[in-house]
Amino acid sequence: MDQTVVDQYELVVGLEVHTQLSTQTKAFSNDVNSYGDEPNTNFSVITLAHPGTLPKSNKVAVEYAIKMGLACRCKIKRYNIFDRKNYFYPDLPKGFQLTQDKAPICLGGYFDVHSERGEVKIRLNRIHMEEDAGKSIHLEGAAFTMVDLNRAGVPLLEIVTEPDIRYAEEAVQVMEQIRRLVRYLNISDGNMEEGSLRCDANISVRKKGDEQLGCKVEVKNMNSMRNVQKAIEYEKLRQIKALELGEEIISETRTFNPDTGKTYGMRTKEALNDYRYFPEPDLPPIIIKEEDLKRLESEMPPLPHELFMKFTDEYKLPSYDAGVLTDQKEIALYFEDLCKYTSNYKSASNWLMTTIKSYLNENNIEIGDFPLKSAQIAQLIQLVDDGQVSNTVAKNKLLKAFLKAPSVHPKTLAERLNIIQESDDDFITPIINNVLERYPDKVVAYKKGKKNLLGMFMGEVMKESKGKVDPKKANQLIREALEK
């Protein structure tokens, strides 16, 4: 389609994000909450909704919800109830879902994102608690549907944004931030592929400058960050095309097919449902006391946006570095710790972002399993800063040796490897003289103005010294010799 036509339209997206909480037990029973177990093993009479059973609240799930709310800068509601949302489905044993849909525990809050329109805030409408349904499995060609109730009753948070998103990349950033937060808070594994983080997007388009929102379509089944982006972009163009053809957008639920990259309308009668919301009489109200809130606030780990600010403001790191370092809580905390032992923050950042990260990737391990402690990395940085070993040698030869013998001080290792840099004139000058004698024509050429030959001389000197000379010092001495 003509880009100028596309450019006349504005995309409007709001997200409804479900995240499964990684509590030990389910939201309203003591049944085990665990992914990937043999189907229909994690349930008791409560999950099965046997006659006479009653729900019981899971305090941990409530605390997780509050933590997420605090992390998203929401207002925490003190008096909370659950409603029954009534509908019939085989994977919904009670015939209703317990949800805070109508009275969420967290209100407001926001995420900061940046896109081609600059830095913007995506406001949150709310975060509420609810329980998951079981899983219906429709096998192709089977005459029946199978139901797995392991997931039934698993605690969920639903995070709902305002329709503030204008670019697909903003939606992706919101999702990334949510995933990062739940992992920082350790309240969910945030795994999209396994469905513990799920995203539904309400997507519409309108002519730029229009006040009124277009008719929205709900897109489901985007089980990766990439698919969130692709689905929104596809849906935007599909709607623009339809509008350009004079067609009406139907308010419907569509599913994204990752194989084709397209969305498809789902034939559902959902619009006809009257859920008959009704306050759950089997649970007393959950009242969040001041002291509980205070305690939870004090238990909050450092959050990615806070660390980002610290890294850029206090450590003067470029935002790129701060972004990479704060992406994973464990990396960020390792870095924080490293900065206790060194004040060369930029060097510390480089070590972590490149050298250590590639080691982790190659060996497929997490930072927690990295053999060297942050203080030991600080020792390496110190050796380089003192001019004892070159940066390159430190990151290769010395690091390798250190990883094999973490209990030996790196300076001792450097000595053993004979890689301590020489910055002594008496050591370097004879080597320079040898090199200059070997290339008399080049010396002449340099003197006539071919200054870029300096690099070649440096290389030869380094080679002859087996990399042991301090490059800064060597550079200075070569220049002096040539200028003579």
Added chain:
Amino acid sequence: MYLTYKATREALEKGEITCQNLIEHYLKRIKEQKHLNAFIETFDEEALKKAKEIDQKIKAGTAGKLAGMVIGLKDVICYKGHKIQAASKILDGFVSRFNATAVKKALAEDAIFIGRQNCDEFAMGSSNENSAFGPSVNPHGKNRVPGGSSGASAVSVAAGMCLVSLGSDTGGSVRQPAAFCGVVGTKPTYSRISRYGLIAYASSFDTIGIISNNTADAALVLEVIAGKDDNDATVSQKAVPSYSKVAIPKKKWKIAYSKESMQSKGLHPEIKQQMQNTMQTLSQEGHTVEQFDFPMLEYILPTYYILTTAEASTNLARYDGVRYGYRTEKKVDLEEMYKKSRSEGFGEEVKRRIMLGTFVLSASYHDAYFTKAQKVRRLIKEHTTQLLEKYDFIISPTTPSPAFGIGDYGEDNLVDYYLADLFTVQANVTGMPAISLPVGKTKNELPIGIQFMANAFEEEKLFGFANYFEKLFASEMVK
């Protein structure tokens, strides 16, 4: 056999009888009175086996508080490994995998459960006629209903088929049949007994209740089965007093009755007369009996029916034919499976209440009915609490009429049928404890019940008074 647990226990301790004798006796009584249709099934072998064990314990002096207490269970209270179906076809063949907390606590004190009792389907009804097993019959009078929904539970005690019954009371379902059958019906404060294992009708009204020959037995059973429970988030955390040790206090009580209840149109003249006699006797004994205005009376029943049907409509959603119980045999798609299973599985009254509840919760009527009824409920509760701060008890007839005939009510006069709960629902709407005591009979030999309601968690006071009342009216208590 003995009519009180005290006498039973004494005889057991003296070795005059054994628990085995008791079980054999009650099983015989049940068999002899099959026509009353009280028990859906009896647990003969198991009860006998348990009886022998408890006989040993009695000999050894290690028997629990309820040793020798033979209890019948309304078909809405779960007993592990036993069938339970709320007298409904929709739970055909269902076996409970756990004990209700009340059952567990009673078993721990060596009670014996002898069988499960007929009732109105899902405890919805005032006559025990709405049962998949057919009506139970009142042992007093001919072809009379025993009341409901715990009709058969009252029949069982009245006709000596067990010493005590555990029923459930959502709008009067223990007190009303107790009144109709001439026995004692106790509904404790809402949340006093865990509801875990009680099949829900209307969660914010349901309480397990006790039907017994006398107040002492009720007090003892309540003392055992009440209290905290991790499986019920709404149960009261208050400590359970020793109800069985309550002595008769030497005090003058302040008792109130509402003008509206005495003037109510449907009040049977003989019951009105009995009320007047009772109040007069109490006055003569030096107690204060005063009238108060309660114009809200006429709103109690509508409030009750809106809220209980709303709760029931979602509580009963789980009976869908998917995981257990009855499923239509017709080969149909999912939606039809739901419709057919539920249409075929539920009885008329249950379907009617599900429909009513679905209606009052539907988006367009939610505020007009459900929200408004919740507000009215709050008002009634506040008003009643205030009254009961001023008075010790509110006295009223338990029922407007004595036991009516089987088949008297149908779709044409359903509202009159619902009026049977007129005086009992207030205790459920407000959550307050109430007891129905049998006082006198009509000319037709039908028992009359008088109800006393106290403020929340005042069971001790209520039992103290009931003990006194029992002695005062001993000559008039139904035999």
